[in-house]
Amino acid sequence: MDCLRIHVIHQGKTSFAFLCIAQTSDLPADVCSFLSKQELAMLEQFGSEQAKSAFLLGRYSAKTAILLARQTLGGEDGPVCEEEVKRLAKSGLMPNIYIENGIFGQPIIRFLPKLTGTVMSEVIFPFDVSIAHSCHDSAAIGASIVFDKAFPIGVDIENISRTPSKFLAEKITDDEIENFQDKELGRLVAWGFKEALSKVLKTGITLPLYFFHMSPIKITSDTHKLFVIGYTGEFEFFSQYSCVSRIYKPPKTHSQAFCDCECVLSIVSPKHCLLIL
Numbered sequence: 670m671d672c673l674r675i676h677v678i679h680q681g682k683t684s685f686a687f688l689c690i691a692q693t694s695d696l697p698a699d700v701c702s703f704l705s706k707q708e709l710a711m712l713e714q715f716g717s718e719q720a721k722s723a724f725l726l727g728r729y730s731a732k733t734a735i736l737l738a739r740q741t742l743g744g745e746d747g748p749v750c751e752e753e754v755k756r757l758a759k760s761g762l763m764p765n766i767y768i769e770n771g772i773f774g775q776p777i778i779r780f781l782p783k784l785t786g787t788v789m790s791e792v793i794f795p796f797d798v799s800i801a802h803s804c805h806d807s808a809a810i811g812a813s814i815v816f817d818k819a820f821p822i823g824v825d826i827e828n829i830s831r832t833p834s835k836f837l838a839e840k841i842t843d844d845e846i847e848n849f850q851d852k853e854l855g856r857l858v859a860w861g862f863k864e865a866l867s868k869v870l871k872t873g874i875t876l877p878l879y880f881f882h883m884s885p886i887k888i889t890s891d892t893h894k895l896f897v898i899g900y901t902g903e904f905e906f907f908s909q910y911s912c913v914s915r916i917y918k919p920p921k922t923h924s925q926a927f928c929d930c931e932c933v934l935s936i937v938s939p940k941h942c943l944l945i946l
């Protein structure tokens with residue numbers, strides 16, 4: 670699993686967020702090792718294996734990010750290493766975290782006290798989570814960001830090899846993607862930004878798409894060890910937010926085909942926040 674600590678800076682105030690991206694081969698064989706009782710019941714309700722995988726990857730990546738954030742709040746600092754992520758997965762803490770879906774589908778973090786089994790939210794954890802998943806044949810990928818509630822963030826992940834449909838061509842306007850030579854990629858990037866914004870707003874894409882209109886998306890040469898090329902954008906009607914997206918290629922694993930696919934990973938955050946990925 671790829672995990673990254675993000676530094677969030679705004680007018681001299683600093684905070685942090687954690688981004689975790691998991692693919693099918695990262696999942697523990699035993700889902701009871703990371704799902705709560707409530708989530709096991711939710712899992713039963715999915716009709717397809719793809720929907721189950723997507724749910725599992727979302728929950729697994731989110732809980733890893735939550736535990737990393739809790740550790741950081743507890744004073745542990747420094748970059749995330751693979752051994753630490755594995756240790757957290759085996760800590761036995763994950764089933765005590767319940768990520769519920771609120772009335773609008775939005776993810777809500779709840780902590781389950783081990784002994785009583787009572788559900789309660791943990792007031793000393795002022796963080797929220799945004800979740801996205803994408804499926805491809807038998808494999809899937811899940812991305813989650815856990816962030817300080819003071820700096821709301823939304824995430825989306827879209828598989829590039831999934832043929833962009835007529836649906837997207839109707840949703841994205843030409844001016845939004847005028848800087849792209851590859852218009853299909855541009856539409857996917859624009860769609861990712863709109864979905865990520867809709868998660869910050871907690872509305873989903875229930876507003877007329879007009880309200881998600883963007884100024885022309887810019888292509889940057891920004892790089893990071895997890896990501897290759899970057900795109901940035903701003904919204905016409907939600908000018909308090911800006912967004913960045915990157916092409917992300919999951920690391921190769923022995924068992925899954927998904928790693929041959931590239932994804933567009935989109936992050937929306939308050940405009941004047943500097944996110945150092």
Ligand SMILES: CC(C)(COP(=O)(O)OP(=O)(O)OC[C@H]1O[C@@H](n2cnc3c(N)ncnc32)[C@H](O)[C@@H]1OP(=O)(O)O)[C@@H](O)C(=O)NCCC(=O)NCCS
Nearest residue numbers: 724727773774775776800801802864867868871872873874
């Ligand atoms: C919210 C929405 C943008 C998510 O996009 P998507 O392509 O379906 O799925 P993604 O993989 O990108 O994201 C899924 C995650 O978004 C999160 N999410 C769902 N609704 C959300 C909301 N209102 N606010 C914030 N996050 C939300 C959930 O955590 C979900 O994962 P989970 O169900 O495993 O917890 C989309 O479902 C939407 O617009 N919904 C509103 C319209 C609607 O209800 N349509 C019917 C279903 S298509």
